[in-house]
Amino acid sequence: MYANRAAGTAYVLPFIFGLAAFTLFPFVASLLLSFSDYQLQDPVSTASFVGVENYGAMFADRTFQKSLGVTFLYVFVTVPLKLAFALFIAWVLNFRLRGIGFFRTAYYLPSILGGSVAIAVVWRYVFAGDGLLNQAFEVFGAAPANWLGEPGYAMFSIVLLRLWQFGSAMVIFLAGLQAIPEDLYEAARLDGASPWRMFTSVTLPLLTPIIFFNFIMQVVQAFQEFNGPYIITGGGPLKSTYLLPLMIYEETFKYFNVGYASALSWFLFVIVALFTAVAFWSSRYWVFYAQERGEGK
Amino acid sequence: MNVAVLASRATPPATGTTGEGRRTLQLVLRYGVLIGVGLLMLYPLLWMVGAAFKPNREIFDSIGFWPQSPTLEGFVEGWRTGTEHTFGTYLLNTFEIIVPKVIVTVISSVVVAFGFARFRVPGRRVLFALLIATVLLPKSVLLIPQYLMFRELGWLDTFLPLYVPAAFATEGFFVFMIVQFMRSVPLEMEEAAVIDGCNSLQVLLYVVVPVIMPAIISVALFQFMWSMNDFLQPLIYLSSVEKYPVSLALKLAIDVTEATSWNQVLAMSTIAVLPSIVLFYAAQKYFVEGITVGSVKG
Numbered sequence: 001m002y003a004n005r006a007a008g009t010a011y012v013l014p015f016i017f018g019l020a021a022f023t024l025f026p027f028v029a030s031l032l033l034s035f036s037d038y039q040l041q042d043p044v045s046t047a048s049f050v051g052v053e054n055y056g057a058m059f060a061d062r063t064f065q066k067s068l069g070v071t072f073l074y075v076f077v078t079v080p081l082k083l084a085f086a087l088f089i090a091w092v093l094n095f096r097l098r099g100i101g102f103f104r105t106a107y108y109l110p111s112i113l114g115g116s117v118a119i120a121v122v123w124r125y126v127f128a129g130d131g132l133l134n135q136a137f138e139v140f141g142a143a144p145a146n147w148l149g150e151p152g153y154a155m156f157s158i159v160l161l162r163l164w165q166f167g168s169a170m171v172i173f174l175a176g177l178q179a180i181p182e183d184l185y186e187a188a189r190l191d192g193a194s195p196w197r198m199f200t201s202v203t204l205p206l207l208t209p210i211i212f213f214n215f216i217m218q219v220v221q222a223f224q225e226f227n228g229p230y231i232i233t234g235g236g237p238l239k240s241t242y243l244l245p246l247m248i249y250e251e252t253f254k255y256f257n258v259g260y261a262s263a264l265s266w267f268l269f270v271i272v273a274l275f276t277a278v279a280f281w282s283s284r285y286w287v288f289y290a291q292e293r294g295e296g297k
Numbered sequence: 298m299n300v301a302v303l304a305s306r307a308t309p310p311a312t313g314t315t316g317e318g319r320r321t322l323q324l325v326l327r328y329g330v331l332i333g334v335g336l337l338m339l340y341p342l343l344w345m346v347g348a349a350f351k352p353n354r355e356i357f358d359s360i361g362f363w364p365q366s367p368t369l370e371g372f373v374e375g376w377r378t379g380t381e382h383t384f385g386t387y388l389l390n391t392f393e394i395i396v397p398k399v400i401v402t403v404i405s406s407v408v409v410a411f412g413f414a415r416f417r418v419p420g421r422r423v424l425f426a427l428l429i430a431t432v433l434l435p436k437s438v439l440l441i442p443q444y445l446m447f448r449e450l451g452w453l454d455t456f457l458p459l460y461v462p463a464a465f466a467t468e469g470f471f472v473f474m475i476v477q478f479m480r481s482v483p484l485e486m487e488e489a490a491v492i493d494g495c496n497s498l499q500v501l502l503y504v505v506v507p508v509i510m511p512a513i514i515s516v517a518l519f520q521f522m523w524s525m526n527d528f529l530q531p532l533i534y535l536s537s538v539e540k541y542p543v544s545l546a547l548k549l550a551i552d553v554t555e556a557t558s559w560n561q562v563l564a565m566s567t568i569a570v571l572p573s574i575v576l577f578y579a580a581q582k583y584f585v586e587g588i589t590v591g592s593v594k595g
Contacts, residue, residue: 004416004497005416005417005418005419007416007497008412008415008416008417008418009412009416009418009419010412011408011409011411011412011416011418011497012409012412012413012416012418012421012424013412014405014408014409014464014465014466015405015409015412015424015428015465015466015472016424017465018405018462018464018465018466018467019424019427019428019431019465019467021465022439022443022462022465022467023431023434023439023467025442025446026438026439026441026442026443026446027434027438027439027442029442029445030438030439030441030442033441033442044445044449089330089331089334092327092330092331093331095323095327097324097327097328097331103331103335104585105577105578105581106335106338106339107334107335107338108577108581108584108585109339109342109574109577110338110342112522112573112577112584113342113526113570113573113574115523115526115528116525116526116544116569116570116573117526117528117543117544117545117547117548117566117569118345118543118547118565118566118567118569118570119341119566119570121547121548121550121551121562121563121566122341122342122344122345122563122566123341124551125348125559125562125563126341126344130357132341132344132360135357135359135360136360139360164338164341168588171584171585171588171589172588172589175585175589216433220433220435223435224435224436224437226437226528226529227528227529230528231528231548231551244437245435245437248437248440249437249440249529249533252440252441252444253533258441258445261441262441265435265437265438265440265441266438268435268437268438269434269435269437269438272433272434272435276433
């Protein structure tokens, strides 16, 4: 609106500098590092070019294969379950019930706290051998399990921690549901639509932009999960919760293989980029916008 | 679902008592689900707070959250920590990181958002697309070079790497949030101010900032929470224990006191989440608005 382009540029300048210094430069540098052999404790000048060696080593690395596998498992289990659950609870909440504000807050709270170490610590104690869950199992006469010590269960405990934080996705869904005009339901009801039909033919299509937004945010977030495995399981047992971000961290700060870790992080970036690209590309086929918005208002 | 379909067919125009009965049943079901899920969700938190007030042995004896023989031992011993510093030191460190971080985040995000929302900046669309892209970019791809950069600058084991980048609007999500908010604000007041001879900085300070205050509060609150929870950044940048924030101190506590003093660790965890819980209840409307402005109104 203001004509003064110089002033406008001045306002955006901090961002341009930050983008260059803290995003673009590191982004390119990490690509270059991924083609190098470089040990963290040495001066940066000792980095030597080794071509695609790191990438070759990566695909031959059994630990990497395992890590990649459990990362996909984690993302593919966590994201759909979380979104479905968030949508379901938002849908239940959306029926002008009394006390909706209370429930919304109660469900949202874990999302706000969930990333904290304190909660990861609580989780570790809940799932420990003599922790809350096994005590509860005992009360109900079920056999206790070694939740954090067995490969199958350890992943479950982390997935559950993140599912527990469905609140932020739910709040967004709820706002989307409340934005759907009541007269659309009214019209559907007059046409004799069943509740299920109304859900699939009115609610879901109108909610697709929100589903799309939540999906992208959750996928990007899930691929970056670090605190859960680091604090609760340490990546084990038998690397069953050794998600890629944890592997990148350990390769860098435990084994000092900066070149190799950079290759891993670029690989992770490419995966996330592919996912978002496919999601954006496919959105034109399934995301429904009620009114087409003009480009760049 | 099929049951619902059948039910709706079996009871043509819902009238009288059948309709009422179904509505009641629905209400009961909905509240049942809501309360059941709610209890399951809040129980770990209740258990944490309860266990903090229990003697250590009692934690392993019962699954109830209410302490049978309440004691402050967990808090007293936990506060002392296994290190040579008290938990107070770690709390103080946390705030020494968070306060500057929140301040520079708010200032830089508002300024940059103002530029994007109100000016025809050359290359604006490309820049804005890049801003969105930074939100989606997995941060681990930047981690190593950033670490090396800060090492070259001699900033390791200081708080600087933890908040200096935030002064350059590196959290694209916040800029996006404020831009969205600014777009929904009518321009008349700003135009009137311009006609009255205000320059753009005065417009920003005296007209825009008061109007977008809700968005600013949301940004401050989210940044507070996220920084409070931040673990990976302090983990790689801080090496001396005396500079640890709460998140690292807690991790240290479980490593040191493994299998022994759960009540101490849980007491300190309770203290660690307390500021967030209080803030959240005091300002929940800003959390809800903040998180929905980018998605629903977009």
